[in-house]
Every structure is written in C-alpha cells, then in structure tokens.
Amino acid sequence: MGKPTSPWQVPGDRERRRELKRDAVILAAARAFRERGYHNTSLDDIAALLHVTKPTLYYYVSNKEQMLFECFREGLGRVASACGEARGAQASGRERLVEVVRGYAEAITSDFGWCMVRAEDQDLSPAMGARIKKLKSGIDQEMRALVRQGITDGSIGHCDPKMTAFALAGALNWIAHWYRDDASLSAAEIAERFVELFVNGLAPRPSGVTSGKSP
Amino acid sequence: MGKPTSPWQVPGDRERRRELKRDAVILAAARAFRERGYHNTSLDDIAALLHVTKPTLYYYVSNKEQMLFECFREGLGRVASACGEARGAQASGRERLVEVVRGYAEAITSDFGWCMVRAEDQDLSPAMGARIKKLKSGIDQEMRALVRQGITDGSIGHCDPKMTAFALAGALNWIAHWYRDDASLSAAEIAERFVELFVNGLAPRPSGVTSGKSP
Amino acid sequence: MGKPTSPWQVPGDRERRRELKRDAVILAAARAFRERGYHNTSLDDIAALLHVTKPTLYYYVSNKEQMLFECFREGLGRVASACGEARGAQASGRERLVEVVRGYAEAITSDFGWCMVRAEDQDLSPAMGARIKKLKSGIDQEMRALVRQGITDGSIGHCDPKMTAFALAGALNWIAHWYRDDASLSAAEIAERFVELFVNGLAPRPSGVTSGKSP
C-alpha cells in the first residue's frame, strides 16, 4: 500500500495480475479523489497516475461511480471488520466501543478515508446511493448498539446513544479532512487522544478516579 | 429566512432592494448546494428556484464560486460571533467553550451549515481556497485557545488541545450531514447532548459529581 | 425551403426569429442525415452547416434523437395532410388513393424524405421509437382503408389490402433512396408513372380500356 506502484509490468499468473491491476485502479482513484475531490478528478487524471489510457480503466471498472463505490467499500470494510472483532471480544460495551474507534481511526487515515466519508448520495445514482447509505447506516447502528450495551453493563454512563454515536462518527470522520495537511500523529495516537477525551470528558476528574485506562 | 421568497417584486429604495435580492440569491444557492451538492447544482437550478434567468444571477454575484464562498461566510459568521460573545463573557474556559458549541450547532443546522463544512479548497480557486482555509483555521485556533484556557483555569482536565478542538469541530460539522434526513432534535437540544457528552465523557461519573450542567 | 439560408442574421421579432432558427436547425439536420446517414452525422457537422457552435443546437433542440424525430414528423406531416385532403374529397377509393400517392411522392422527394423512411426504432429510444411506429402505422392503416373502400365502391379490383398498401408504401419509400442520385424526374412525374403502373398493371390492357387516366 505504499506508492501507487504501477503493476502494469508485474509478472505472475493472469488471474492474480488482473486483480492487482484492478486494485491499483481503485487505489489511484482513491488518492486522486482525496486530493482533488470526486468531481474535479477526471478519468484522464486517474489514467495518467497509472500511466495508462482512459479506456483501460473501463476494463477494470465499469464506471466512475463504481470507482468511488469501491473506494468507499474498501474503507468501510476496515471499519466493519473492527466492528466484527469488537463484537467477538470478551469485553464491556465501552471497551468494545474503544476498539471500534481504534479501527475507525486506522481506516479513516488510510488512502480510502476520504472516499469513505465523502461518498455521498448526491454524487451517485439513486441505486448506488441507496447501497452506500445502507452500509453507512449499518456502522451507525453498530455503534449505537455498543453504546446501549455499555449503558446496560454499567461501563458507560447515562447518555443518548444516537447523539453519542453521531458525535463519535463525526469526530472520527473529520479526521479525513485535516489529516491530509497535518499527519503529525499516527492513527493510533489520534485514537488514543480521542478515547481519552470521549471516555473521560473535558471536566477534570476528581483525582484518583481515572477510568480512561481500563483495568 | 423562511421560504426563499423571491424578492423580485418587493418595493423599497434601490439600495435596500438590491441587498435583499442578493441575499435571496445566496440563500437559494445555499439550499440548492445543501440539497444536491455544489457540483450537482447548476446555475440554472438556482435561477429556477428564484424564478429568474441565469444571467441575472451574475448581477448579484460574480461567480458560482463566490456563491459558495458567501454561503460559507454566512455560516461561519454565526460561529464567529458566538466565539466573539464567548470571548467577551465573564466565564471559565469550559463555559465559554460550551457557549461556542451552542452557537456552532445553531449555525450548522441552518441553511448555510452544509456550505460551511463542505466548502473545500478542492472546489475553489487557489485564492478563494486560501481565504476559506484561513477563516476556518481562525475558528480552530479560537477553540484550541479556549481549551487551553480551560486547562489553565482548571475548568478542563488535562488533554491535547488540538485533538480536542478537532474532535469537537468534527462532531459539530457532522451534524450537517445527518440533520437533513433526521431533524428530530433542535439545534439547542443537540448542543445540550453534545455538551453533556464532551464535558462528562462516557465513563460513568461517581454519583454526585455532575459537572456538565453546573452554572 | 431552398438553400439552408442561415437565419442567424435575419431581422424580425424575437418569437418569429427563434422559430425560423429552429426550423433551420431541423432542415440542416435533415440534409445532413440524408447525405451521411444518422449515425455518421455528428452534431458538429450540423453545427458547421449552420455556422454555429454545437451547444447552440441544444438551444433549439433537446437531443440528436429529437432532431431525427422532428425531421420525421415534418416529412410525415405532408403525407398526413395528403391523406386528410383525400379523406375530404368527393371521389372513389381509387381516386383518393391516387391523390395520396401524389402527396406521398412530394413528401418523399423533399429534404425530409430520407428521415421519413429511415427514422427507425433501432436508432431511437424506446419511447421515441414507439411514437414513430404509431405515426407510421397510422399512415399504413389509412392506405389500407382507402384500398378497402375502393374495392367496395368498385373502383379497385379484388386484392389483398394489406399487401397492396405495403407494396405502395415500399415503392414510394424507395424513392428516397434513388432520388438523391437521380433526380431527373419531378415528384409529380414520378407519381404519374407510379399511378399508371399501379392502376393498370404490367399486363397489356385490351385496347380501349384505359382506366388509369379517367377523371
């Protein structure tokens, strides 16, 4: 996942090579979108990044729209798997939520982070828009559920699960915006700070009661 | 600020009338952008909303880009004035920050909220992009300063001011995304929930120590 | 309807001028289509014929497809009015049919003749295709009806109305093909020959029994 090494001269068996190229197309698209925005990125731009001509892109992807969708899916997949791990873990609601935050931060700082956040209905056909909305909503529900669970098991104080999930998602998504210009912290470090903030809050804790670093 | 009442037949002195029309153009643009996105909104769309023809818009605004900028400025102005009030208030850093959050939520749920968040360098000429960046950065600095002040005066616990400001801004900006589909809460209510969350955190407070709603 | 005089400098009141221009667009399209075929004619070609730029065409017509449709309609309209006149005339079925043949020949040798015949479902969206099919079918039914009426009133001998209408339409439509290269006869002359042939047939009539030119 380093530089967009053009796999157009990589040896290997056909199947594998094709897959690599397709991935390269998606990755190049993700980077271009993140850099210039979806609408300001022409297929020629992406093709140029790969040292390929425009129609070649269509060999691997059926649409500009689909490129955005694949980028989105790639990013969201990482969040989803973080959710999956959290679900499987033996831990309190809050601990699980913290785990999701860590995975989310990781995803959002990746090349696909921007697409993940900015793939919007507005830029997509109704059908595609609906698919994306559904996937996004899935993550949202998952986070709300964890909050609710935390409240139930006592690891999270009383709060509005919906607003809490929105606030968390917002803070995390926003990373995609500022991380381009200011990548001085690693995803893990950002996650750490966020966890600290969201768990303990701004108000100073009475000394001795540190609940941020779980037992 | 109700329906985009077309002021094209409103009487009054010339200067005033012109201003009203210009405002109507900006408002119509804001609503269209919020609805369809910047790139998916054509000037014809905006003109149609106002029952006017496209070239007329140019009488009040020099650019499509400028429309976005004005919308942005309109939204940000409200945040800025909230900051101003906070700055002038006799209160702790945290209290002031809370005040800013309230104003921010108000602004972001307005017609101009979407433009405020989504006006990006990508969609704008370098010059315009720089201006916007500067304005945004101003708000950011202001928030960080409040956090720092709060730490100093003891109203805010130890934390990373930059990350905290980012998290707050992210959570608030994100409102622009979901508020279109789900406006079941008022800006004030949302602000309330956010304040509660950010001030107290998720971890359950030892009973008796509620510092969120303290005067 | 002579040379495609570009009406782009013609004076006159707005409404009228606009109509003239639109007509000029349609006519230019008709000629280009007839010359090069629908698919081999680019909008640039048509624009060039009118000394105008491509987007200007869209000011008068919403589509390339619509151009074809308008050309088609223009041509068919003439046939339809011939049918109308025939319907209103005080005459035998055969005489009326002959009248339609004359109008048809006139239409098919016009600039719109080619489009009339070649505007096909294949080149058009389903919706447009259906509209055209319906219009074509209308003419067909009208001709069959005249044949049937002729049989009834004794002016036409026993025959299959459907096949007769198809044969007539085919012979007439085919004019559009060869008339481009060989315009040595006027529409009226062609019609005369066709009437003679279709009325009397190839077999030599017993002398004295000429029924073709009877009043």
Place this chain on the structure above:
Amino acid sequence: MGKPTSPWQVPGDRERRRELKRDAVILAAARAFRERGYHNTSLDDIAALLHVTKPTLYYYVSNKEQMLFECFREGLGRVASACGEARGAQASGRERLVEVVRGYAEAITSDFGWCMVRAEDQDLSPAMGARIKKLKSGIDQEMRALVRQGITDGSIGHCDPKMTAFALAGALNWIAHWYRDDASLSAAEIAERFVELFVNGLAPRPSGVTSGKSP
C-alpha cells in the same frame, strides 16, 4: 440456416471447419444487424451470439464493414441467381420478371434481407460503397431489361422501364422492414400477392380477361 449453432466444436477437416465458422460469423452478423441495425450492433454483440470473443471475429473477417458487405453479397447472390435462372428460361419477359420477383421475395425475407437493403454507401468506405452500388445497379439493370423485353414481346404493356423497376424493387425491398414484425405470410405468398398486383393493377379487369395467371 436454423439457429446460429456455434460451430466452434464441430469436427471435420480444417478447410471445411474454417468455412463453416466464417459462415456462422456472417450469419450472426446478419441477424444482429437486422435486429439492432448496423451502427447499434457492436462486435461484442456479434461475438456474444457466437460465444466467442471479439478478436476471434477478426480471424474470419477483416472488418466490421466487411461483415456487412458479406451479408449484403449473400442476400444479393440469391437475387442474382434468380435473375440468372430467369435469363436462361424459355419464357416471355413478363414471366421472367415474375420469376425474379419470386426469388427476390425469397431473398429479402431471409436473414440477409435487411443487410441487402440497408447496406449503404453511408456506412461504408468509398471503395466498398462503390462495389455495392455496382452490384445493386446490376440487379436494377437486369430488371429494367426484363421490362423492356416484355414490352417488346408484348407480354408487358407500355410503361417506363426505369420507374417500373424502381417501383418493383422498392416494394420488394420494403418487405425487409415489415417482415420482422409481421411474418404472417411466407415469401411465396407475398410474391404471389405482389405479382397479382403488379401484373393486373388495381383497376378492376373486365371480367373474363385475367392475365395474372399466365396461360
């Protein structure tokens, strides 16, 4: 000539197999062209019909244009051979002409009928266009000659041979248009009706003088 049985697994000697495949390509093209039109048919479409990939087609045919040409030739060949038989027959000009009409109807209702009629200069390179024009013109001349001969030998009444040939060709060619949607009659039946019409004409014959069914 049933379904386009893909002959890609047919055994047999090399030469023969290659020929079979080439024929299958031409036939598939003919059907696709007839269905969707020349320009709306992509080579991918044709390849798909044969369960083959696009480049494979180039092994059997050098061009898309050539496909059309071969389809055209296939159709026209049948007409030409009908002409040949007529030429060799011991019969009057009219009887020979009738024979050609029968063969023509057979050809035009075949899979290649559409291509026969619609292969136009417009869709073809100048060179190819010229070849086709020449072949078409040959048939035309042949029909005119038969008409002239019929006039000479008294089997055909006085008429304009050129217009007569055009009318006949037009009526016959037009079959290709309507036969797709309405194949309720066989080619032979259509020919019968056409012969009846063209020989006897529309005007009722004085009873007792039936010259359609030759003595």
Place this chain on the structure above:
DNA sequence: TATGAATGAGTATTCATTCAT
C-alpha cells in the same frame, strides 16, 4: 486458434460565463 489486454479516435451532452439588447 483464440483471447486478454490495451488503445486511439470519436461523440453527445453539460455548464459556467459573456454580451448585445
């Protein structure tokens, strides 16, 4: 033989912007 991969050329359509009236 057949195909996977790639490309060059072409085209309809959109849209912000201008300007004479």
Place this chain on the structure above:
DNA sequence: GATGAATGAATACTCATTCAT
C-alpha cells in the same frame, strides 16, 4: 435590471481495432 442567445471548454463513455501470448 433582466434576458435571449451563444459559446468554449470539459468530460464520461463507446467501440473498432491491434497485438503479444
């Protein structure tokens, strides 16, 4: 003030064609 008319520039997408394998 407002508009009808026109345009330049840009862009997604298609497709016939080629070639190494």
